[in-house]
Amino acid sequence: MGGPRMEREILHVNTDDFYASILRLRDPALRDRPVVISGPLPRGAVLSSSYEARREGVRRGMTVSQARRLCPRGAFLPPDWKLFRQASHALSGILHRYSPLVEPASLDEWYIDYTGCKRLFGDVLDTGSRIKREIVCQTGLRVSLGIASNKLVSHVASRSAKCAHLVDVYPGYERSFLAPVPIDRFPPVGERWAPVLRELGIVRVGDITRFDGEVLSFCFGTWGARLYRGAFGEDFAPVRAQPAPDERFTVEELLQPDRVHRRVLESILYRLAERLGERLRAERFRAGSVFLELRYADGMTVRGTGRLPAPDSDDALLFEAVRPVFVRIFARRVRVRRLALSAGRLEPEPLQLGLFADSATGAERMRRLRTALDHLRANLPAGVAPVFGRALPGLGRGDDAGGDRYGGSGHRTGREGAGMGRAP
Secondary structure, eight states: OOOOOOOOOEEEEEETTHHHHHHHHHOGGGGGSOEEEEOSTTTOBEEEEOHHHHHTTOOTTSBHHHHHHHOTTOEEEOOOHHHHHHHHHHHHHHHTTTOSOEEEEETTEEEEEOTTOHHHHOOHHHHHHHHHHHHHHHHSOOEEEEEESSHHHHHHHHHHTTTTOEEEOOTTOHHHHHTTSBGGGSTTTHHHHHHHHHHTTOOBHHHHTTSOHHHHHHHHTHHHHHHHHHHTTOOOOOOOOOOOOOGGGEEEEEEEEEEOOHHHHHHHHHHHHHHHHHHHHHTTEEEEEEEEEEEETTSOEEEEEEEEEEEEOOHHHHHHHHHHHHHHHOOSSSOEEEEEEEEEEEEEOOOOOOSSTTOOOHHHHHHHHHHHHHHHHHHSOTTTSEEESOOOOOOOTTTTSOOTTTSSOOOOOOOOTTOEEEOO
16 A cells, blocks of 8 residues: 655746846846836837836737826837847756756746645745745846645745735645635636626635536536636646757747738748758757647737657758647737747767768668758748748748638748758
8 A cells, every 4th residue: 555645745936027127137227217018119019017017007929109198208129039038047947956847838927836836845834935045146137936735725825925925825725715716826727717707796715616617617618627627716727847958959940020921830830840940950869749838919828849750951851740730829810929949858960971972861861961051041041042941932022911721822932842942
């Protein structure tokens, strides 16, 4: 017979004012001003806003012109994704010192499974306080921290801990802790479902427990069942460790303007696959998986992972692995602002030397051809070097007006498959 089950200890780390705080560290003159991170003027959307700007009514997703009217003295700045990722990587490095199970939820949020680490680092409350101090000393950033027996409750606890505080929810008190939480602050709900639940008289999380679980399951499916369990403080999802992508093999594109046409986005994604394949070949590496991050114009970020049949650096194979991921996560009728593609499960490319000059295998000949095309693309103007697969469509005016996703005739994407095409 097994021994008693060990109670889980899950921490949720949430960086306070992540984007604005990083920009203020770079430019101290911003410390006394509301900071708004947004897209290009005047129709760009607000990606994030500092606490000062939020007090003046600025919210994520509103247009920059609206935000300027509400907060005329604010500093409106474009996002610096490279700097944000560097800061996120530094924070993640600190958290990995205390547990092997660290799951990034976004650039500024992480779950840590501290279960069983008490003998190494002491009580979880002491460790939480130590993490907060280390982050401030080493990065200058402040974090809020929630501690609970599962991911859901620890997430709500860290939100309650704002700003730069720590909230610990004792095992057995999850339901009473969640009961007074406003329904739109409950992670499974968010802004999308909050109005629907309010129509049913559900204003706070505790109101959910007054319903029968089967009724919610019948009305909302699996999400309703998860919502009902969550209201009682139940969440059995494990903390899944995810290795940070290698910056050498991460390519991204910030779209100007934002795009929503599926075929245009797929063509941009193919261009990213070409760039990623070029980097892999230059370093003589092969990727076994690809990781896609998609950021919408309203600030929401979604991610997905795809696998290759066998490790490779071929542009077309990288695209074929990431395309189903894109189809799966591009599920909102909202314009896309940024695409980032990373390579995972890296392994060195085998170096095989033939005895005879004409003994190169088909794979080796293809690699040489790809390398030659990489050289052409590096030395010729954009759109002149030949490409395999699909050529990029013209990204002029009206390219988001129609398409096969939302109606309209769409745009040609060049040759499909492995034929030879030319970028227009």
